[in-house]
Amino acid sequence: MRRESFWRDAVALVALSVAAAAVSNLAAGPERKLRWVGSYAEAAPPPSSKEPPAAAASAAPAPAISPSAGDAGKAFPPHPDKPWLEISGDDVALLRDRGALILDARRSSVYRDGHIAGARSLSVWEADADDKVRGLFAEGRDQSAPVVVYCSGGECEDSHMLAEKLYRVGFDDVLVYKDGFPDWQRRNLPVAKGDAP
């Protein structure tokens, strides 16, 4: 049996792996492809806010009901000093009724299984995320209008990461639906399936 040289063999194994990985990534579809250099913000706690704006809901659990008539005039002003603020399901339902842009930060395969009716898919983990974010910018949207982002609630950080990306291209009223899609389902609010919003 031939005698092994660790370094020679190790370099060959690593080189072969990187080459195979590069080919695989090149051939992958949009849902599987990744950019080699990621651009993810580090997992960070919610931004501290000395005095939350009237629009932003507190972190307290929201009641499992639709928005009340008293919320109809609620404002969600821009917050250029903070990348995002957290809001409750009541606020999301209110914003949805007003036609606000809602973005689903979960994987597109999960989006297809069920999402907030009217929400657009913008998975922060897929290779076209930055292009889609820039696409929103290019649509000429009012960047001071509320944009709601959500993922799976709980420890899910995808919505916060997407909010960071949106903030970086100039959206200054990004609102994170803290409790995410599971909370929306619990409230029996409108859900859609498939690729269409």
Add this chain to the structure above:
Amino acid sequence: MSGPLSSPWLTIRVQFVLAAVFVVAAVGKIADPPGFAHEIHNYALVPGVAVNAMAIALPWLELICGLALFVGLARRSAARILGVLLVVFVIALGINLARKRPVDCGCFGTSKVEKTTEERLRDMKWAIARDAGLLLLVGQVLGATRRDAGSGL
């Protein structure tokens, strides 16, 4: 190493077990690189710019080394690389366990099962135990094949 622990009969079987574990682990991750990138990011140990490169390349390294062990080609180098990966996995899980930061292991791809914090922390302990067991298997391969070692380490 000498005696029954270094017998070719045992070594070939240990190689197959290691190969099977790493090939299965790699396939799950190769199938969904964005999901694996997400898992790596959740560990909060790798800089954001390096997450994707790691998610793309690491599963292939596991696959190639697993296959090398399976066919008995460059098996000492493959075993050492897998050993290093296992040590890194144990350290990464250990750090997050010490932080009490529950993460999905991501060892065999993306988990679709929702878990509680307690379940995740318990699974992390099991993953560390499993990786320690696999490290023993790597040690067996390296010990039993020492006479095959040439230049280098």
